[in-house]
Amino acid sequence: MTRERVLEIFRETGALLDGHFILRSGLRSRQFFQCALALQQMPLVEELGAGLAETVRGLGIETVLAPAMGGLVIGQEVARQLGCRYIFVEKENDKLTLRRGFQIRAGEKLLIVEDVVTKGGRVRETLDIANAHKADVLGVAMIVDRSNGTVDVGVPIHSLLSIQVETFDPDNLPEDLQAIPAVKPGSK
Numbered sequence: 646m647t648r649e650r651v652l653e654i655f656r657e658t659g660a661l662l663d664g665h666f667i668l669r670s671g672l673r674s675r676q677f678f679q680c681a682l683a684l685q686q687m688p689l690v691e692e693l694g695a696g697l698a699e700t701v702r703g704l705g706i707e708t709v710l711a712p713a714m715g716g717l718v719i720g721q722e723v724a725r726q727l728g729c730r731y732i733f734v735e736k737e738n739d740k741l742t743l744r745r746g747f748q749i750r751a752g753e754k755l756l757i758v759e760d761v762v763t764k765g766g767r768v769r770e771t772l773d774i775a776n777a778h779k780a781d782v783l784g785v786a787m788i789v790d791r792s793n794g795t796v797d798v799g800v801p802i803h804s805l806l807s808i809q810v811e812t813f814d815p816d817n818l819p820e821d822l823q824a825i826p827a828v829k830p831g832s833k
Contacts, residue, residue: 646696651788651806654693658683665825670764672812673822678789679830680760684718693805694722697758697786700803701727704783707754708732710775712741712767719788720758727756734771741770749778756784757800763791763812765798772798 655661660682666674684690697719706729711720713735724731732747743749757771768785775782784801793809796802813822 646692646699646805648806651693651696654683654689658686658689662830665822665827667815667827667829668763668812670766670812671815672763673815673818673827674810674812675822676810677830678761678791680715680719680788684760690718690722693788694719694726696805697723697788697803698726700805701756701784701786704756705754706756706783708749708756709758710734710749710755710771710780711758712771715760715767716758719760723756723758723786734774741767741774743774743778749775749780751779753778753780755780755782756786757782759785759787761789761791762787762796762802762804763810765792765796768796768798772800 655678660679662677662679663675666677668674706727708730709720709724711717711733713733717733720733721731734741734743755775757768759768762768772782782800784803785798786803788805790802790804790807791810794807
């Protein structure tokens with residue numbers, strides 16, 4: 646899957662937003678990738694999932710692990726495309742945790758799948774859970790890497806779209822963003 650095709654999907658579905666956005670990291674941005682808008686179309690989920698699965702197919706993944714909410718849909722599709730098990734972590738008391746009777750065994754070959762990564766906070770939380778269970782995390786796969794390849798989570802990163810999206814500290818905003826009300830379109 647090409648970079649151009651991923652951008653086309655985001656533009657056609659209205660999932661690439663322009664404005665003044667508050668990111669989960671607390672940073673501000675002029676662009677926001679609202680993956681949920683693209684991932685509501687099952688043929689696009691299948692296409693994006695196939696693209697991600699191809700980037701990791703040779704790794705010998707046994708289980709895909711995704712953080713809720715963003716990674717749920719694409720994580721399940723990547724697991725389906727790879728023909729492997731799928732589990733997820735979710736918030737409990739504002740912290741990600743493994744629930745619902747899901748188990749991770751020591752040495753299990755895991756792939757973490759997320760929709761969009763900027764600084765990697767959710768991915769690191771998910772990695773911490775996998776590492777606490779002594780899993781063998783073979784990589785992280787995502788649709789959009791907003792860090793343009795600079796995020797380092799300690800395992801290989803695989804993305805369909807690696808792009809540098811300008812971010813700003815909320816105390817040091819450019820004038821154009823100061824003039825626009827900030828919105829937080831993602832999940833809390």
